[in-house]
Amino acid sequence: MKTILTINNLTKKFGPITAVDNLSFTIEKGNVYGILGPNGSGKSTTLGMVLNVVNKTSGDFHWFDGNDTTHEALKKVGAIIERPNFYPYMTAAQNLDLVCKIKNVTDAKIEEKLEIVGLLDRKNSKFQTFSLGMKQRLAIASALLNDPEILILDEPTNGLDPQGIHQIREIIRKIASTGTTILLASHLLDEVEKVCNHVVIIRKGVKLYAGPVDQLNANHGFFELRSSNMEVLKNALTETNLFDSVKKNQEDDFFTAILTKPMEAEELHKILIDKGIILSHLVKKRESLEQQFLQLTNQKSA
Amino acid sequence: MLRLLTIEFQKLRYSRSAKVLSIIYFGLFTLIALIASIKFNLFGAEIHIADQGIFNFPYIWHFNTYCAALLKIFLAIVIVSLISNEYSNRTLKQNLIDGLSKKEFILSKFYVVASFSLISTVFIFIVSLILGLIFSDYTEIGIIFSDLEYLLAYFVKLLGFFSFCLFLGVLVKRSAFALGFLFVWWIFESIIIGVLRFLILKDAVTTEYISQFLPLESMANLVKQPFTRLNIIQSAANQLQTDVAFDYAVHWYQVIIVLGWTAIFIWGSLTLLKKRDL
Incomplete structure (x- = not known):
């Protein structure tokens, strides 16, 4: 099976605090992964490191077969971390166009992806006029623009109303059914349970478990x-x-x-x-x- | 390079404040032409500025680049906010996640800085050429295209200044604070020069030798004030028996110093960005 991400003994220290401690796991193609952990357990820091925005203290990681530099590899990845970040003065379509230019892909799929997240009718509205749920959906559309090998979502339903949560979940499920590998970080367990087949559980930066959901507990039910x-x-x-x-x-x-x-x-x-x-x-x-x-x-x- | 430039251009194109400031900036350039229409009375005699030789080739290259450089603060605001907005909108983070490297990010901003400097230089060249052709007393080709080193000096001066702004934007992350820092730095340099001149060295020549290495001072040295070079001022000074001998020339080592600062600012921005957790 093709490996998408390999993490070896990754460690991050913020001063005296160890946010991520010797974390190792791999992500294989075609699975839906959940990273579970309470608030402040190091989920976002881990994702930040593999996404090139947080500097690691020690250890290493590589994307795919490890031949590309991280930023080249990230062009084949779709990721949203924390909250949706776009240029407020640009419209949805203009923002997505910019992402296409950064990822070096054609802008042909903008409409298709806006359709998936149900924002096609708002494509010419400025980002600053969007509600949080719409912003989050736009972020998902933006992450899908390059038909990524893996989609990384960090707390995608944070701060949304029940309707928004439901919409995002439906979208994630739809994407998962197309065979896209997904990595979902969350502290909401029912969310992970509903969509993931593999989990990585971390607490205080230490890995407690990594593997299929149904082997998580040795119990037989x-x-x-x-x-x-x-x-x-x-x-x-x-x-x-x-x-x-x-x-x-x-x-x-x-x-x-x-x-x-x-x-x-x-x-x-x-x-x-x-x-x-x-x-x-x-x-x-x-x-x-x-x-x-x-x-x-x-x-x-x- | 083209990819990075189109990315940055798109960020600027849809930003209303960037558009307004750029239009004001280039609009003010053309207003230099309005100086031509200034007339005033001095000791009973009517003086028409345009007739006093300020638009004579090759003096016009010096005069116009000096005046145009005073307007650079408008583009400085655009550059500082272009960078600090990337922080406040957290789009810097998103750009990196989307696959831009930190090096590419700084490089793309540097391309903007270089483009702004180049466009300004070309613009001032065209405005000066037109004004000169209308008002200059000398229009021989050889004279028109002499002293063009002022345009080069102007370009390097803007490049250095905008790179300084870029660095401050990366360092401070807030546009208002970055511009404030720029102002404070300017005062700081003046104080240093003052202290060196009157308290430590007590010698104008040595002070000048040292102060030419300060960033803003080195940029100011590239295109010096052109006013005392005017015939009218020179003759007035002669009458008053004062000496206004002044070195107006652009020296190669001054260009090198500013290019050195430019390199330091760009390298510094990249190092800062690499070290930071976003």
Whole structure:
């Protein structure tokens, strides 16, 4: 698989503070990556370094096969960091035209990309008249102008209203479905969970995890179960030795049974039916990214 | 180079303030011609400025480049705001992310500086040539195209001054503060020269020798004041028995000093930008 970005032991210090500490990961073509981390965990600094605006303290990184200089490689990348930055006195189309000139691509795709983000009818309005959501969408259009090998988005939904957030998500999903590699930095976990298949989790500049979302936690998921006779159910579940723990939270009216080895809902259902237990509720779940993330960050701090 | 110039030109073209200031600047150039119509009374005699030889070749090259250089502050504002706006709109960051290198960024700004200087020089050449052809007492080709080193000096002077503005823009990041800094620096240089002249060296010649290396002073030295060179002033001085001997010539080492400063400012801007986290 083609590697797009390789980061080796990248470190950034701001005076006494280490913002990014020995970070290493790679980004392969065709995946949608999420960089997760609380505010101030070094996400934006990392992106800043690979995007040529923040100077690294030590370590190295290279784009693609490492033969191009960073700024040449960036012409094949589309990126938006923090908030949309354009010339306020130029119109949307003029701003995009300028980006085309910087990236050395033809201006033929301006209308097409404005169409994707739904700004075609405002192409001749000045940037300063745009709302935050429109600015953010224009930034996405600008990042797409060169049909980039990878699209980097840093907190793309920050500060937007629910409608704006929804629009941006739809756009990201549309772009991801065309096979474009995406790197999405966010502290909003449901956002990452909805679109990403790989995650890199960092906290205080240190990498906690990098890999596919579904391998993030070694756990095999858990069942939620309810039956008319909860006591019998509990005993039956404990007897199977399949579960780590069988618990009932106070606010729930069902048991949560955490699996110790892989098992499908059908199998468990069959076992229970054989024991004469009829279920009124059976759901197999994986822990949400949020729960996994909190678990992971808490583990490491403990 | 053409790519960088078109990028910068697009940034300037749609900016209203840049347009207005440039129009004022080049408009004022042509207003030099209006000096021709000034008439006033001195000791009862009517004096028509145009008849006093200010538009004579080759003196006109000196006179017009000196006057035009006074207007450079208009383009200085354009250059300083062109750079500080890149900071305040954070478009500098976006330009870099979009694939411009830091070197290309400074280079593109330097091209703007060089273009402004070149356009000004060509413009003042045309205005002077036309005014000269109308009013000059001498119109022989040999005389018309003598003393053209003032145009070169004018070009280098603008190049150095605008590069200084570029550097201040990169350094200070805010246009108002950068222009303020320019003004403060000008006062600072005057103070240094004053202190050297009257407190430390107490000698005009040595002071001049040292002060010619100061950035603004070196630029000012390139095209010196032309007024005492006028016939009318010279004859008045003779009558009053004062000596106004003054070195008006453009010296090669003065050009080198300003080119040196230009290189320092551009290199300094690039180094600053490279060291900064944006």
